[in-house]
Amino acid sequence: MSPDATGVDAVIDAVTAVFLVVGALMSLGAAIGLLRFPDLMSRMHAATKPQVLGLFLMLAAIGLQMRTWWVWPVLLVAWIFQLLTAPVSAHMVGRSAYRTKHGHREMLTKDELEAVVQRAAAGQEPGDDR
Amino acid sequence: MKEIVLIVTAVILSLAAAGAIVRIAIGPSLLDRVLASDVLLAILGAALAIDMALNHHLNNLMLLVALAVIGFIGSVTVARFVAERREQNNES
Numbered sequence: 075m076s077p078d079a080t081g082v083d084a085v086i087d088a089v090t091a092v093f094l095v096v097g098a099l100m101s102l103g104a105a106i107g108l109l110r111f112p113d114l115m116s117r118m119h120a121a122t123k124p125q126v127l128g129l130f131l132m133l134a135a136i137g138l139q140m141r142t143w144w145v146w147p148v149l150l151v152a153w154i155f156q157l158l159t160a161p162v163s164a165h166m167v168g169r170s171a172y173r174t175k176h177g178h179r180e181m182l183t184k185d186e187l188e189a190v191v192q193r194a195a196a197g198q199e200p201g202d203d204r
Numbered sequence: 205m206k207e208i209v210l211i212v213t214a215v216i217l218s219l220a221a222a223g224a225i226v227r228i229a230i231g232p233s234l235l236d237r238v239l240a241s242d243v244l245l246a247i248l249g250a251a252l253a254i255d256m257a258l259n260h261h262l263n264n265l266m267l268l269v270a271l272a273v274i275g276f277i278g279s280v281t282v283a284r285f286v287a288e289r290r291e292q293n294n295e296s
Binding site: 087090091094095097098099100101102104105106108109114117118121124125128129132133135136138139140145148149151152153155156159160162163166167169170171174 | 205208209212213216217219220221222223224226227233235236238239240242243246247249250253254256257258260262265268269272273275276279280283284286
């Protein structure tokens with residue numbers, strides 16, 4: 075973004091601007107999805123966009139703007155940890171949403187978890203915490 | 205160009221944060237609020253990243269890494285709490 079930006083610098087600045095705007099649009103899409111989707115499961119689908127792809131675009135913009143190589147491993151560590159921890163929270167929230175009868179069951183086309191839960195509730199291990 | 209990008213992303217992120225806060229306020233259940241607060245945290249991280257990228261500093265980079273590492277603990281804890289409390293209500 076320097077005033078004498080020519081050639082490669084102009085291209086890098088343009089790519090950075092596109093990354094930042096698209097990454098911000100991911101957050102806006104998540105907010106619209108949170109407001110408009112009918113139940114918790116579909117809202118979880120929308121909520122993951124800024125956490126993974128939006129964060130990737132933002133970190134890539136930082137790396138492009140800083141022009142130093144040592145920044146990239148730190149950014150990669152941040153993104154990989156986000157990739158590792160986002161499924162954990164999504165799994166726990168989805169599990170407790172299923173167990174507490176959130177959402178609209180009639181909107182599901184197939185429910186493969188119900189048979190497993192019924193079998194666990196009926197049977198062998200009383201302490202089975204599936 | 206820098207100012208244009210800053211203004212555009214600030215407007216977009218403000219609208220997104222407003223939407224997430226509305227969902228926190230009106231969310232019918234606790235899990236909806238937890239999910240919306242996760243989105244609000246992601247929007248905050250995006251704002252920090254935009255500030256760092258446009259102003260060429262790295263002051264908040266370790267904060268972003270820490271958010272990525274421990275940001276999920278809150279929603280996991282609340283999810284466990286909701287499950288156990290509902291099960292007790294069903295049994296009683």
